[in-house]
Amino acid sequence: MTITETAPPTINTLVEADPHELDTSANVRDDVDITDDPVFIESVATHGVLQAISAVRRADGTLAVIDGQRRTLAAREAGLTSIPVLVREETAEDKAATIERITAQVVSNDHRTDLTRGQRMSAVSQLLDLGMTVPTVAKKLALRTDYTEQAARAGRSANARRRVDDGQLSLEGAALLADLEAVGEREPWVAEAIENILDRDYGIVWPLEKLRRRIGERADASDAAADYTARGFALLRDEPSTNTGQWFSLADLRTAGGDAVPADTPEQAPHLWHVHVHTPGLIWIDKKTREELDESEIDFDTEDDAEAEPDEGTVHFDSVEQTRKWHFEFFLHRDHLADTGLAVAPTVAALIAGEEEDQDSDDGLTAAQRAAARAEAEHVEAQRAERRKVKALNRAGATATDLRRSFLTGLLAGKSAPKNATKWMIGTLAVHGDVFTEHKCSERYAEIMNTPLTSAADKAENATAARAEVLLLARVLTAFEARLTGTQDAKDYWRFSAKHYRGMVGIDRYLTFLADAGHTLTPVEQAAIGNISVDDAYAAVSDD
Known part of the structure; x- marks a missing residue:
């Protein structure tokens, strides 16, 4: 805040301050509409604020209006940038x-x-x-x-x-x-x-939830790339397209002699290169060897049982842990290409040049070779585009899971279940009664209900009939939530539209019930039950 002192500091000091920077929120009622008094605003615009505003200076330096809210608001409306304010330091009193x-x-x-x-x-x-x-x-x-x-x-x-x-x-x-x-x-x-x-x-x-998750992911990526950025690499937030001639990966380039570029080339001149950091998600690793393990190599039934013997060919759950795996890929912007002494690979050059330049090209390729090179480059770019699509949809799936579980917590905290909940449970369990065998059933129940599954019977014993129905509904819905996201809390349930992906039968019934109960289905959930295509979901969730 820019304040011009007009008198030596005393108990009360007269200052000139911008009315837009004064805090007028001391009164709880903040709905004063000064535009209802245009005569007063005109007077302030013509003559200024004739009686100084009274304010206290808080510890953080802000000025809080004690007397003169209407004068301050009128000054703002009149476009004044400086008004007189009588200031004293805020006291405990x-x-x-x-x-x-x-x-x-x-x-x-x-x-x-x-x-x-x-x-x-x-x-x-x-x-x-x-x-x-x-x-x-x-x-x-x-x-x-x-x-x-x-x-x-x-x-x-x-x-x-x-x-x-x-x-x-x-x-x-x-x-x-x-x-x-x-x-x-x-x-x-x-x-x-x-x-x-x-x-x-x-x-x-x-989109607010999506932005929140994006902020966290960017912070995690910055931390993961800290060693690289400290050495001079620039951090590239999103994987770039490499078929326009703006960006090149190591595979897109060749040495002066036409050979593949060595993997350590970026390390020789980090200030010329960008590093893109991305993660496929959480992985299981051995606590001692730090080696990655497949989920099939872990006996999850040994969890919380130190004395249990794992099945043959598997390891005890207590010997593993989850961690986030990071991938690092290097890209070069075309503005730095000449500084590296590298050249663009013929396949990439053919793709960038386009078919209209085939006749004039001096890349040494025949028309057939050039067409094959272009097809290969387009295939590589298509693979990268598919990776970007999967990452965006998985990110959206994680955000949707947060929103859905928050909705479940609120829904299942109620005194009564939604209308026709019992009919839905009977019809659904008649077909999908095996849902209670999902590995993460108890964990999802405890997470969403904030109480262990083992306490459900006691809670039902002391509950009203209506609340007992809610507890039964909680058992069913959290079991389907466990089925939807699997043992790894997966984000890719948008693939369910392919039918029975990951054994996720009944998921369409589950998500439709939530929608009927008031949950707004996100694009990935809409895609999961076939309301929209996966491509439409991708278009809806893609970040700018």
């Missing part, structure tokens, strides 16, 4: 008084239901900013602790508060938006992505 005022406004307005949900969220954020803890705020305002924690995050975002009031976002979605906006303050690409998402009129939770 000021904080206590603000806490008391906000609390009183929330409690009294709650009885009259005058406050919007967004305004309550803002109040929670303000109280935490004043130094109160989540449990204290929850107790003082008679709120659940989990609600208070999410409201505190969401309340810091005007976009989130507005979309909660409009019914476009749940509290959880609003908290996610606020968290992403905080990242966007440091990462311009995130801010731009959020802006594009918010331009949509509906369905913004899915």
Whole structure:
């Protein structure tokens, strides 16, 4: 904030400040519409703010308006960039008084239901900013602790508060938006992505979740590539196309003598090369040897049983662990090609040149050889394009799993099951009763219900008939969730449209039931049950 001091610092200091940078949120009610008073705005535009705004300076340097909210808003509307503000340092007494005022406004307005949900969220954020803890705020305002924690995050975002009031976002979605906006303050690409998402009129939770996962993946990739970037390699976030002449992989290039490029060539001049980092996902490795193991080499039945003997040809579950596997691939931009002394391979050159230049080409190839070279290059590019497609769909599958399980947790926390749930269970289990044999059944139940499967009988014993039906539904739905994602928590269930992929029978019934219960199916889930094609799903989830 740019502030011009006009007097020596005293208890009260008169400063000139930009009205857009003043915090006017001290009052819980933030729906003052100054445009309803055009005469006042015109007066401020003509004469300026004649009576100084009163404000306190917080510890972080921001100025919080104590008296003069309407004058500040009018100055903003009039386009003023500087107004007089009488400032004093915030004291403990000021904080206590603000806490008391906000609390009183929330409690009294709650009885009259005058406050919007967004305004309550803002109040929670303000109280935490004043130094109160989540449990204290929850107790003082008679709120659940989990609600208070999410409201505190969401309340810091005007976009989130507005979309909660409009019914476009749940509290959880609003908290996610606020968290992403905080990242966007440091990462311009995130801010731009959020802006594009918010331009949509509906369905913004899915792309927000996708963006959240993308941020995490980029951070993981940066960490994985840290050794390379420290040596001078530039990090390439997405695998580039190599059939346009812009980028070249090692396989696309040749030495001056026409030989294949040695694998260690990029290490000789890292400042000329980009490294692309990607992961096929989690793998199992032996804890001692660190060697990769196939899932078939592990006896999963020995989990949590140290004395159990694994089946012949397999290893005990306790001797393995999961880790993320990373692949590193090097690419050269055409601007650096001359600096390396390398040449483009004839196959790639033929593809780049295009058929219209066949007659004038001096690459030493016959027309038939050139056509074969082009076909081979196109085949290689098609394989790379397929890899990009699979990675994008798998990434979307992981995001969809997060959203679906969050929906399940909320659905199964209810006092009663959706209409016709029992009929659906009877019809489904008559055909797919073996779903309870899925390896991860108990883990999925415990994860989604936040309680072990072994406690289900006791909970049903003390539950109402309606709640007992919910517990039965939880057993069925979490078993299908285990079938959908498999033992490895797989993301590729979008392949189910090929029918019975990975033994995923009944998945169409499962996802359709969730949709009928209120879950918005994501593109990968739509593809899994055949509502849309895999190509359409890819088009919907592809990142820019």
